[in-house]
Amino acid sequence: MKKSSASKQRSIEEPVSRDALEEQVRERTRELERANEELKSEITARAAVEKELRREETRLSVLLKLYQMLHSGEEEIIDFTLQSVAQLTESTMSYFLSIKNDETAIFRSWFGRTCQNCNSDPGKGHCRVESEILFECLRTRRPVIQNDLAGLPRTSRLPQGHVPIHSHMNIPVLDGETVVAIIGVANKPEHYGTQDAHQLELLAQGMWSLLQRKRAESEMHKAQIDAERANSAKSEFLAHMSHEIRTPLNGVLGLTELLSNTTLSGKQREYVQLIRSSGKSLLSLINDILDFSKIETGKMELEETEFDFHALVESVLGILAARAADKGLELCLFVDPNVPSIVRGDLVRLRQIFLNLVSNAIKFTETGGVRIRINVLDLDETSVFLHCSIVDTGIGITEDAMGRLFKSFSQGDASSIRKFGGTGLGLVISQRLVHLMRGSIGAESTLGAGSTFWFTLPFLLPEKRSHSRLRPAPLFSRFSKEKNARF
Numbered sequence: 001m002k003k004s005s006a007s008k009q010r011s012i013e014e015p016v017s018r019d020a021l022e023e024q025v026r027e028r029t030r031e032l033e034r035a036n037e038e039l040k041s042e043i044t045a046r047a048a049v050e051k052e053l054r055r056e057e058t059r060l061s062v063l064l065k066l067y068q069m070l071h072s073g074e075e076e077i078i079d080f081t082l083q084s085v086a087q088l089t090e091s092t093m094s095y096f097l098s099i100k101n102d103e104t105a106i107f108r109s110w111f112g113r114t115c116q117n118c119n120s121d122p123g124k125g126h127c128r129v130e131s132e133i134l135f136e137c138l139r140t141r142r143p144v145i146q147n148d149l150a151g152l153p154r155t156s157r158l159p160q161g162h163v164p165i166h167s168h169m170n171i172p173v174l175d176g177e178t179v180v181a182i183i184g185v186a187n188k189p190e191h192y193g194t195q196d197a198h199q200l201e202l203l204a205q206g207m208w209s210l211l212q213r214k215r216a217e218s219e220m221h222k223a224q225i226d227a228e229r230a231n232s233a234k235s236e237f238l239a240h241m242s243h244e245i246r247t248p249l250n251g252v253l254g255l256t257e258l259l260s261n262t263t264l265s266g267k268q269r270e271y272v273q274l275i276r277s278s279g280k281s282l283l284s285l286i287n288d289i290l291d292f293s294k295i296e297t298g299k300m301e302l303e304e305t306e307f308d309f310h311a312l313v314e315s316v317l318g319i320l321a322a323r324a325a326d327k328g329l330e331l332c333l334f335v336d337p338n339v340p341s342i343v344r345g346d347l348v349r350l351r352q353i354f355l356n357l358v359s360n361a362i363k364f365t366e367t368g369g370v371r372i373r374i375n376v377l378d379l380d381e382t383s384v385f386l387h388c389s390i391v392d393t394g395i396g397i398t399e400d401a402m403g404r405l406f407k408s409f410s411q412g413d414a415s416s417i418r419k420f421g422g423t424g425l426g427l428v429i430s431q432r433l434v435h436l437m438r439g440s441i442g443a444e445s446t447l448g449a450g451s452t453f454w455f456t457l458p459f460l461l462p463e464k465r466s467h468s469r470l471r472p473a474p475l476f477s478r479f480s481k482e483k484n485a486r487f
Contacts, residue, residue, distance in 0.1 A: 091185035330369030368393025
């Protein structure tokens, strides 16, 4: 009896255990399926991320290459961009259109394998803004994505023979608020998305920035060439006119010299002296303009001769001594004993530099005096490097005016022009001459206390140099009005 009861109990428990086991198997299967789906999703997501990273890496590489194409032509830059956007968006065709003011889209370039089968001629402007796929982008000024063109009512606006387009995306290229171009891609195997639009926008911005930079540089280069031509024409005109004016003016000065040697009344002699003074001032101005025009056109040539440096400086100060004495100014010269007497260089241009700087110092000084100091910076067996300074106790120069000192036709301020006259060419000519002679020039000033103008110049020494030509002691001289002499 007990045996029969145990057997019956086992027969009841066996189906229950089988059902539970089958349920556990089904649950485990569902868990595995869910895990498998999650794994698939994770793999898909990771693949998408890796794909996007590869695309970002490609885009950065393309942008780097694009910015290295500054010296390439516009068509080459556009073609490279179109090839790159087609690659990044996995499209089979891409295009670039320029938008004219009347909102007509003219093909500039297109790229793609399917374009080889297109029988329309974009060069004749067939693909115009009237096409629905272009008008929407121009109207909204935003990227337009169309993944199913079959439903568009105006798709027939594409020119006859145009390659079939089943999906399309384009973006506007803006210059401020104006649409200046449209870049588009078409026929991606999958649907276009916002990431595709983002890639297209970034590359379009990079391309347009590069094109704008090239156009700006081209315009700037053209403007520079035009300005140089205009400046050259102006300088040649000034040189020609200066020659034409100087010839008769020399005749006038010669006649006044002859007239002054005749019997004249006091009033007549005063008039002759005034004519001579005015003529010399005008001749000096013409010479400045002629020198300036020669320097500007690169026609100024330096001459190298042996000359007595000490005698040159003393002769310049002798010429200007009367002018300084008339104003009650002291004119002093100090020369370092190591300064050689005989050097090789351009005697005429060095005299011109000294005359310009010292006469300027006298002009702008009312009390006190002008001191000229010459020191040796470097000396060897073949050359000497000299530092020359002209120090005055004049009106000084403002900080604002210091920046305009060596600019053409410029003086310290307008009041200086009214009071002292001049064209402002003296300093700029001196600067250009110093630079031509491989030297440097500069100035320091304190308003109301005076100014110091200095320049440095290298000179060659004669091959056979005598020690007697070196002064044994410093040269210090004061120049007086009488006979343009020093004492």
